[in-house]
Amino acid sequence: MELSWLEDFISLANTGSFCKAAEHRNISQSAFSRRIHSLEDWLGTILVDRHKHPISLTDAGIQLIATANLVVRSIYQTREDFGYRGNTKLRTLSLGVADHLAIHFVPFWLPGIQPYLGDRKIQLITGLKAGLGFIELLKTQELDFLLAYEGSVSSADHDSGIFESLQLGQDELLPVCKKSLRADPVYHFPGVSKKPVPFIGYMPASAMANLVNRESVQHTGSIYLNPVIETGTVETIKALVLQGFGMGWLPSTAIREELKLGLLSELGKKSHRIPFTIKIFRNSANTKADVIMLWETLKTVTKSPS
Numbered sequence: 001m002e003l004s005w006l007e008d009f010i011s012l013a014n015t016g017s018f019c020k021a022a023e024h025r026n027i028s029q030s031a032f033s034r035r036i037h038s039l040e041d042w043l044g045t046i047l048v049d050r051h052k053h054p055i056s057l058t059d060a061g062i063q064l065i066a067t068a069n070l071v072v073r074s075i076y077q078t079r080e081d082f083g084y085r086g087n088t089k090l091r092t093l094s095l096g097v098a099d100h101l102a103i104h105f106v107p108f109w110l111p112g113i114q115p116y117l118g119d120r121k122i123q124l125i126t127g128l129k130a131g132l133g134f135i136e137l138l139k140t141q142e143l144d145f146l147l148a149y150e151g152s153v154s155s156a157d158h159d160s161g162i163f164e165s166l167q168l169g170q171d172e173l174l175p176v177c178k179k180s181l182r183a184d185p186v187y188h189f190p191g192v193s194k195k196p197v198p199f200i201g202y203m204p205a206s207a208m209a210n211l212v213n214r215e216s217v218q219h220t221g222s223i224y225l226n227p228v229i230e231t232g233t234v235e236t237i238k239a240l241v242l243q244g245f246g247m248g249w250l251p252s253t254a255i256r257e258e259l260k261l262g263l264l265s266e267l268g269k270k271s272h273r274i275p276f277t278i279k280i281f282r283n284s285a286n287t288k289a290d291v292i293m294l295w296e297t298l299k300t301v302t303k304s305p306s
Contacts (some may be wrong), residue, residue: 003075005039006068008032009047010285013065014139014162016054024140065161072287093290094123096134096146098207100234102126104253105278106147109168116297120290138163138283144291150277151207164295165279166302173211173249173274175267181244182265189247189267191224197267198246199225203232211274212249223272249274 011021012032022032040047047061057065097106102124110122125134125143135153137143139162146152153163177187191197202209228246231237237248238255247267258264282295 001039001042002035003072005035005042006072007285007287008035009039009061010065010068010072010287012036012048012055013057013061014283014285016056018055069284073292091120091290092123093117093120093294094125094142094144096125096137096143096148098134098148098152099126099232100251100254101147101278103235104251105169112301113294113297116294116301120294138281141283141286144282144286144288145294146281148279148281149207149211150279151210152279153281161284163281164284165281166295166298167277167279168302169278171251171253171276171278173208173276174252174255175247175249175272176241176255176259176264177247177267178242178244179262179265182267187247187267190222190272191226193224196224196226198228200229200231200237200240200246200248201227202237203230206232207276208234208249211276214274251276 008021008025011024012018015021015024018033018036019029022029025032027035036048043060043064045060046058047064049056049058106124125137134143134146134148138146147168153165175189177189181187186195187197188195189197201212226246229240231240234251234254238250238258240246241248241250242258242263250264255264259266280298282291286292
């Protein structure tokens with residue numbers, strides 16, 4: 001039995017497709033299929049139901065996947081423990097970062113893990129550079145880690161075991177407007193049906209938009225908003241709010257200085273604040289020794305893993 005067979009099987013379980021898994025493993029589909037057959041022959045059981053689309057694991061396959069992940073991780077961790085340095089490319093750890101976290105969270109979080117990095121370097125991939133396709137990059141292992149809000153990864157992907165996560169911190173969204181507009185009747189939050197509050201929102205289906213929508217549902221009948229602009233980043237919304245285009249929910253860490261200087265004013269009550277969790281995610285199938293090393297380290301130094 002070859003270690004690569006287990007890595008192939010993990011990739012197949014994560015993608016649900018022989019074609020995609022072969023592409024990720026950088027081999028032809030026919031060669032990939034032969035390796036899965038070889039693993040099944042070696043074990044003496046069928047691991048994959050090939051009659052379903054996407055393919056699904058048999059009971060034996062489901063039983064094996066956890067063991068396969070553990071074996072692969074253990075082997076690479078052992079190699080790391082013996083001092084293997086390998087290709088210099090493996091010394092770079094890529095980290096996708098949600099926009100405002102790159103500015104307001106990462107600079108304060110990185111010093112805590114810096115002592116554990118050794119000669120490894122961190123490559124920060126921002127939303128602009130990634131084209132906002134963080135989840136797909138994480139699935140294809142073009143990203144080693146993703147630092148984002150809790151709702152950024154779907155519960156289906158997380159619960160299925162494709163991704164693991166650790167909680168790194170917490171923040172809250174505050175409803176704010178430009179300070180000079182605070183006395184304007186239009187900004188009497190939470191507004192009334194005849195005079196809804198001008199609102200700058202996040203792009204639909206984004207983690208932040210889902211948080212704000214959930215807040216609106218919780219206060220059904222008592223929050224009246226007039227959406228005037230939708231955009232994708234915290235920093236853009238902050239700039240638009242500062243220019244007086246409307247109110248918006250912004251992370252407290254992103255607007256501390258503006259609140260302190262009196263440029264922004266919080267609207268509503270404390271019950272209108274929206275708490276959220278900051279998490280780091282990884283693909284469970286990513287077996288790079290450096291990735292596993294940092295993940296195990298984060299488990300140790302992070303207080304609230306999940």
